[in-house]
Amino acid sequence: MKMEVWAMSYSEQMLQALNDSDLSSANELFTQALRHDDEDTLYSLGEELYALGFLEQAQQIYLKLLKAYPNEDELKTVLADIAVSNDQADKALNYLQSIKPTSEAYVESLLTQADVYQTLGMPEVSEAKLNQAQQLAPDEPAIWFGLGELYLSLGRYAEAVPQYQKLLAQGEDQFAGVLIQQRLGASLAGMGAYEEAVTAYQQLPAEALDKDTNFQIGFLYLQLKDYQKAIDSLQQLAQADPDYTSLYPYLATAQEKMGDLQGALLTVQTGIAHDEYNEVLYQRGFDLATKLDQEEIAQKYLQKLLAINPDNQTAVLALSNLYLKQHRYQAVRDLLSAHMPDQQDPQMLWNLAQAQAALEDYDGAKENYLLAYNSLKTDPEFLKDLIAFFQEMGLVQEAILALKNYVKLVPDDFERQELLNELEDEQQL
Template identity: 40%
Template sequence: MNNIQQMIHFLEDGSMEKAAEVLSKVKVSGNDEEKYILAEELLQLGFLNEAKELYELLLSLYPNEGEIKVSLAEVLVEMDNEEEAINYLDSIHESDPEFPRALLILADLYQMQGLVEVSENKLLQAKEILQDEPIIDFALAELYASLGRNAEAIKLYEALLTTGEDTFAGVNINSRLGEVLSSAGKFEEALPYFEQALEENIEINTLFGYAFTAYKAGFYKKAIELFLQLSELDPEYHSLYLYLGKCYESEEDLGLALEAVKSGIAVDEFNKELFQFGGKIALKMANEELAEHYFRNALVLDPGYLDAALTLNKLLLHQKRYEDVIEIILQMEKEGDIDPQLHWDAAIAFQNLEQYQDALKHYQQAYNDLKNNIEFLSAYGYFLIEEGNRAEALSIFRLLSHEDPLNEEWISLLERLEDN
């Protein structure tokens, strides 16, 4: 058993002292090839400090060797020492055969630091050197996809598929191309790529992407089939249940939509969107009690959840539970600035409770944002008339008559207000 085999054996066996002895022996008396091979093995096994020692020793002997610098930089990246890794990579000369590899690693490091323009420049520089190297096209495609530059990413992914290889760095290109096409809103174009990826390997995230894209494309039956397949493979994949429910809703099967909600909540009881969607389905089924239960649960999970507050208020106003409406609005006010629609809800609630000053305050707070909403202006105008505020009511009904000059009721009201 040679030194390399011995050390790996001791490391895997947990005999760290014996491994350290072999490492010292290699450092002192091993040849350079043995040191490099052992360093590579140590890096693969995750013994970073030991690998770093050997690479540093080798670099002291061969200070201009790009391959050693790249390997040492990879160790430093694994050790979260990106700055030192960049220094080593930047020191590699353009004529070195390892220079393109260094550029790829630098691009990845700069992207992680948010310096995407620098990252792109490094990749384009590498492509100038190795114009037909697929891994560079893959890296560029991944960068463009992450930046939402979908057209450029799609072009590169499509070119990669023409090489005959469909997997790079462990990434299935068919799946990735499907994802990017879907992100670009090209849902029907994306579907065959997802299907091809799944024919090669059933992978749950790809299956979800396929199902979601089918849903977005309007193929609800197909999406249901795929979401159900995913639920069988991984019932804990909680993201599927909301869209499964939406597919059933689109197919006008509210009972199964509600069942999807219940199944999802059983898996993820902290999913506010599921509770909110369940409330809307319950309303469509005329189950107001269940709808309120779901809306209130959504608000428990997120007290500032606007959609839940608005839909719950709509239900409460319908039920003439005005005190409850005000309670919801007070809760939302604690979370910060509130939506103008909530001010309008409050105005309606206070008006019906005959608390007219509070109603006026909320009408005024909603006005700037809702002054182009005819229904709001009409409600506000009639409220002002009831309160005897004819001057302000006049300005409101002038706005309304401008929006709808043929509305005879508003014309008549406007004439009476102007006469007075």
């Protein structure tokens, strides 16, 4: 009896060579497959190679098949996908725009066009393509997913939510490798529906609770003012991944809200140990140390922050305030002279004026008081300081003008009302 021997195609042999990590043989067999295998076999090989990430070889197969079947629109959509992966947006659009509305592949071409236009930074065109596709195929889950992803990326959370809800209602828990419940939670959080967002995240399977999701849950509890749950969630994340440094400022905030200022400061110190260039942590450290009356630590944090970013104007102002409180007037002048922004900050000008006045640099002080005046003329504390300066300098008319402005703002300050009356009477003598 003669037995029939089954011969493997070149395509099958190539895939076997790839499985054996024999790339040299795989390349030779691929060339033979292009020359000798039938079109159905080649199409199957193209699908396998595309799935494995061998886009160049898959492209060669699809181009050969498209040459034989120029009206096969499905080949154009796959070639467009490959072009997108290769950052060849124009080539992708050429393939897609050649597909006519009467084609069965037209809706798919609109979806791919939407992806292309989004990568090109043209979300309005992307949305138009998706809406056009939805009119033609209103029950297509891929369109709901595309719209949800687009709206989420644009911050249009209220529009993203129903798209993800439709997917979940159809049993689509996962789409294109994306967990829909996770996306729903992010959209709800974005629109401020924090309780609903927590509920959405809690419905995720345990294995889907990655670091970012756990962080988001802790953040949401913080927004809901459920500080203990926020602390529990963020501390659990810190134990699992202490280098996830975004968590530390929020954990410190939750601890502060619970009245544990020392614990919050320790959290900040732990965060800095893992990320010594985190400006937010240094700022939070300053705030907490100040509330704990630990001025030396507060000063250290601000100085380190300015060493990282000398242009951090919030830190410059805070440090100048601290120096003023400590009566370190030369330090105030040195700091602000070195760090005054081009758009002069009125509070910094006021601080500099106070330091200059204390150092008897009266001309400089007067100049900076006047520069700050237009922005701070409705601030009673500024006006009180300005009045005292004018009085010390013997600038009676200027003091009267400042007093008039002040008593309009604080009419029940009878002491300064009386001072105004006295100065005006002196002027009339």
